[in-house]
């Protein structure tokens with residue numbers, strides 16, 4: 001057992017209101033500069049929809065992530081060693097600027113300079129690449145709130161997994177059925193971006209698993225852009241280097257949540273440490289699709305287990321880091337309650353951002369002028385939900401509908417439990433039966449309710465204290481050899497001057 005610490009995340013999709021505050025917070029801090037105009041390290045997509053870059057989930061088109069060969073071994077889908085050198089000057093599977101969008105702004109000065117006339121002046125959109133006026137054709141989340149649907153929504157690759165009848169029903173309901181999917185880099189345990197980089201510029205930090213690109217080493221080959229199946233590395237055309245989400249590590253190191261987390265209006269985001277067994281990554285990433293969710297959960301270790309604590313201490317983890325993992329909200333959602341699921345586990349990168357799938361508002365109908373919510377049970381059954389289980393399974397469980405049903409049923413049990421507590425019109429035996437079906441009890445339902453609905457900021461973000469000296473110890477035997485002008489724990493001294 002090789003115990004490591006990973007900073008991991010949960011996004012609760014029923015709580016996202018699609019306000020895009022997270023995207024703007026990130027844009028203002030990190031990508032509001034030349035060459036990064038088109039980048040949204042954090043973006044929010046409407047689902048069903050095609051996302052950003054458009055159809056990013058279609059790996060036939062983009063060739064990202066890993067595939068399992070006939071012998072059960074993993075290989076990068078988009079590159080081989082020979083292929084890497086053959087294609088080093090040409091990447092055939094990169095998204096084009098049209099797949100992202102041509103970044104634009106508005107000529108706001110027009111609002112002030114327009115001559116007096118009968119009409120209101122308007123600010124013309126101008127391309128941020130050419131500076132010339134453009135007709136906007138697309139943008140990140142162009143199908144936001146169904147603008148353009150079903151034209152865009154129908155092209156969602158996950159709908160291929162939904163049968164024709166359900167698909168038709170979905171589009172009848174489409175006008176009122178959608179949800180938001182906020183996305184950032186998943187800081188994966190088995191990152192294909194790292195594996196694909198011919199320069200060795202991308203690395204996973206030993207102390208917390210954050211995936212970073214060393215800008216001094218990157219040569220702009222862009223293999224990471226192809227290899228990331230989530231399309232969360234980007235090429236900066238001005239610097240000639242690739243860039244990605246850094247999980248605001250300078251903020252984390254001072255105990256603050258990343259900007260997109262801190263600003264999240266819906267309070268959907270949770271961040272905390274997970275202890276995992278690094279020796280089992282390769283084996284866990286290579287199981288068949290059906291078992292991917294279980295294998296990913298399986299390598300997450302119990303932070304209260306004395307053997308795990310001893311392993312963590314032996315690997316140089318401090319006691320306060322282990323305590324943070326014990327208080328991690330991510331551990332609860334992912335491992336204990338099993339209601340947070342990885343996005344597209346079949347890409348086999350083992351993403352460390354998990355999603356609580358949306359239960360959506362209660363289904364009801366108006367019949368003969370009477371509002372009727374009396375489906376099977378008070379809130380209906382999982383099979384009657386607005387989004388087909390197959391659709392959510394394509395997104396979150398590599399097609400394993402059982403795992404999605406479990407997560408949704410547990411959330412339904414929480415809802416029914418709260419109804420019992422507040423309105424009192426549900427019999428406790430009904431709640432008990434619903435809880436038992438998903439291996440829960442009243443105490444667990446109450447805990448899920450509290451962490452979902454009433455958490456304080458300190459409960460949502462349990463940030464393991466920063467120990468840069470630990471990182472150094474993990475990397476080198478002789479710690480004193482790295483004691484330079486930046487002190488212990490910094491591999492590179494600060495660069496001064498221009």
Ligand code: SF4
Pocket residue numbers: 184185186187188191192193194211227228229230231232233244349
């Ligand atoms: S999401 Fe993409 S960029 Fe981020 S670690 Fe995973 S493979 Fe790399």
Ligand code: SF4
Pocket residue numbers: 015016017018019020021022023044180182263264265266267268
């Ligand atoms: S800030 Fe939060 S609620 Fe708003 S879109 Fe982003 S993730 Fe959703």
